[in-house]
Amino acid sequence: MYDLIIIGSGPAGYVAAIRAGQVGLKTAIIERDHIGGMCLNWGCIPSKSIMESVKLYQRIYKDASRFGIDGIDKKAISFNWNKAVKRSDGIIKKLTTGVEFLLKKNGVEIISAQAKIVSANSVLADNRLIEAKNIIIATGSGSPKIDTGHPSLIVEPSTLFTEREIPANIVIVGKSPIAVELAQIFSMMERSVTVVSDSDGIMPKADPYISNFILNKLKKERIKFFYGREITTTDGVWSEGKLNIGGEEIACDLIVNARDRKGNIIGSDIEIDTDNGYISVDENFETSVKGIFAVGDVNGISMYAHVGSAQGLNVVNRIKGIDKKLDIHKLPMNMYTVPEAAQIGLTEQQIKDAGYDYKSSEFPLSANGKAQTEGSAEGFVRILSETKYGEVLGVQIIAPNATDMINEASAYMQLESTVYDIAQTVHTHPTVSEVFMEAGFEAVDMAIHK
Numbered sequence: 001m002y003d004l005i006i007i008g009s010g011p012a013g014y015v016a017a018i019r020a021g022q023v024g025l026k027t028a029i030i031e032r033d034h035i036g037g038m039c040l041n042w043g044c045i046p047s048k049s050i051m052e053s054v055k056l057y058q059r060i061y062k063d064a065s066r067f068g069i070d071g072i073d074k075k076a077i078s079f080n081w082n083k084a085v086k087r088s089d090g091i092i093k094k095l096t097t098g099v100e101f102l103l104k105k106n107g108v109e110i111i112s113a114q115a116k117i118v119s120a121n122s123v124l125a126d127n128r129l130i131e132a133k134n135i136i137i138a139t140g141s142g143s144p145k146i147d148t149g150h151p152s153l154i155v156e157p158s159t160l161f162t163e164r165e166i167p168a169n170i171v172i173v174g175k176s177p178i179a180v181e182l183a184q185i186f187s188m189m190e191r192s193v194t195v196v197s198d199s200d201g202i203m204p205k206a207d208p209y210i211s212n213f214i215l216n217k218l219k220k221e222r223i224k225f226f227y228g229r230e231i232t233t234t235d236g237v238w239s240e241g242k243l244n245i246g247g248e249e250i251a252c253d254l255i256v257n258a259r260d261r262k263g264n265i266i267g268s269d270i271e272i273d274t275d276n277g278y279i280s281v282d283e284n285f286e287t288s289v290k291g292i293f294a295v296g297d298v299n300g301i302s303m304y305a306h307v308g309s310a311q312g313l314n315v316v317n318r319i320k321g322i323d324k325k326l327d328i329h330k331l332p333m334n335m336y337t338v339p340e341a342a343q344i345g346l347t348e349q350q351i352k353d354a355g356y357d358y359k360s361s362e363f364p365l366s367a368n369g370k371a372q373t374e375g376s377a378e379g380f381v382r383i384l385s386e387t388k389y390g391e392v393l394g395v396q397i398i399a400p401n402a403t404d405m406i407n408e409a410s411a412y413m414q415l416e417s418t419v420y421d422i423a424q425t426v427h428t429h430p431t432v433s434e435v436f437m438e439a440g441f442e443a444v445d446m447a448i449h450k
Contacts, residue, residue, distance in 0.1 A: 002026050002132040004319065005123050006312075007115045007266060010037020011305035012296025013138030014099050016312030021106030023320050028109040028132070030125050035103070035110070036096040038140050038158070038297075039305045045095060046161035047181060048336060049088035054079060054188040055338065063375060079189050082163040117268040120289050134291050134319055137279060138312065141261035141297035146173060146231050150238050154255045167253030168192060171243060173231050174258030175202045176303070177335035180214060182258055184338050187221050194224040194250050196231055198259075206335065207347040207396050209382060214337050214398075224250070231255060263298035276300070283325060284318060285311050307331050330413045334403040339379050342406035345394030345413055348384060357387045361419065361443035363435045365399055367450055370430040376400040381435040383419060385443050390418035399432060408436055419443035 003025040006013045013029060014036065020027040034041045057079045064072050103110055113125035122131045146154050160182075170186045172179050175197035187193045195202070195218075202218075202225075203211040219225075226245050237244040243252035262277035273280040273288035278300030285293045293315045296308030307328065314326045335341040351358050362382040371377040379398035386393055395409035412422060422440030427433050438447040 004134050005132040006136045008138035009035045010140050012308030012312045015309040017108045019316045021108045030111045030115040032114045035100045042158045046088040053084035137294040138296045139264040139298050143257045143259040169251035169253045171252045171255045179258035181336045196226045210341045332406040339400050340402035342402040343396040363438040370432045381439045383439045385419045
């Protein structure tokens with residue numbers, strides 16, 4: 001009898017397993033594919049690795065001369081996808097090996113098998129029946145398949161970052177930050193890119209202040225958009241390098257499936273409630289079956305790895321008797337665009353809907369010395385605060401390192417800090433993070449350098 005069985009070893013599962021081992025719970029983790037799940041093996045890590053490669057390529061190609069570097073023959077420079085993939089593979093191996101080591105170090109039994117829930121306290125791992133006091137489902141998510149009648153034309157996320165030839169014309173199907181990130185990766189490789197969204201925009205969970213900024217940048221990069229469309233055999237017909245979308249033909253050599261993801265629902269002999277393709281959970285991430293929890297992508301609350309990890313830790317703490325709610329609004333949302341985007345807390349519309357009397361304070365990177373020296377002064381920090389006490393309600397960032405900078409805002413929000421606290425926090429100079437202090441001053445009275 002185990003104290004805890006965890007099904008799935010992505011960031012939600014393996015973090016929970018490591019913590020469970022650390023606090024003395026007898027734990028087993030069941031994984032049918034690769035330790036590290038989607039994030040480490042074919043999601044977060046390889047995509048960020050390839051993004052860094054294409055950013056370096058672009059910087060050498062476009063900015064070397066401006067930074068005083070002569071002698072580079074632009075005609076001789078090209079981007080080698082396969083070499084970038086090999087670099088990514090090396091990073092993945094180091095990280096997944098490290099995760100496996102930590103699981104074993106903390107006494108977690110790793111079981112390679114297909115899992116099926118048999119009862120509230122038992123799981124079948126292939127042909128082995130395992131019993132436990134608690135079960136965590138952390139099976140992640142996947143993009144629903146695209147049916148065009150030409151399966152060889154479509155690349156799924158799980159196989160995208162492998163050695164291959166990248167053709168001239170790429171169609172990205174999706175609207176999430178992941179879809180946008182992939183669009184920019186291929187555009188920065190000098191490919192022609194079209195994004196097909198099934199809604200009227202992109203990045204629907206981002207504050208429009210951010211999504212509109214990114215959309216305008218993508219249009220400047222000549223990335224094309226089709227809205228309110230699905231690529232199917234009836235709405236998208238492909239023939240000889242052309243894709244017909246609503247009567248308009250576009251060049252298409254490859255379709256990348258980045259559709260909104262749905263939970264990987266595990267097989268079960270007992271009924272576990274689901275809703276719209278995800279496992280339903282309460283505020284404690286417990287399913288309709290007592291003692292069975294679902295964390296990470298599979299519950300549909302968030303598609304971000306760090307949120308899944310936080311949920312997993314919260315469940316382990318709860319099993320150990322620590323009753324503390326996890327406030328999802330105080331967890332950052334990262335978008336690995338170029339420049340990066342990030343936000344935390346309430347969006348402006350949510351603040352309006354809640355009836356707050358609020359203030360919006362913004363400071364541009366163009367007025368920041370460090371950003372100017374780095375040649376990356378595109379973006380801003382924006383603070384949304386309530387006017388009576390100055391409590392920070394939301395923060396939005398566009399900056400080259402926004403996904404790192406947002407963690408400062410996360411600390412402010414966890415401590416329920418005010419704009420006065422931010423204005424009084426002295427930042428080292430010159431640093432890009434000084435824009436936080438400036439935005440704080442702007443909220444209190446007036447920014448120093450604006």
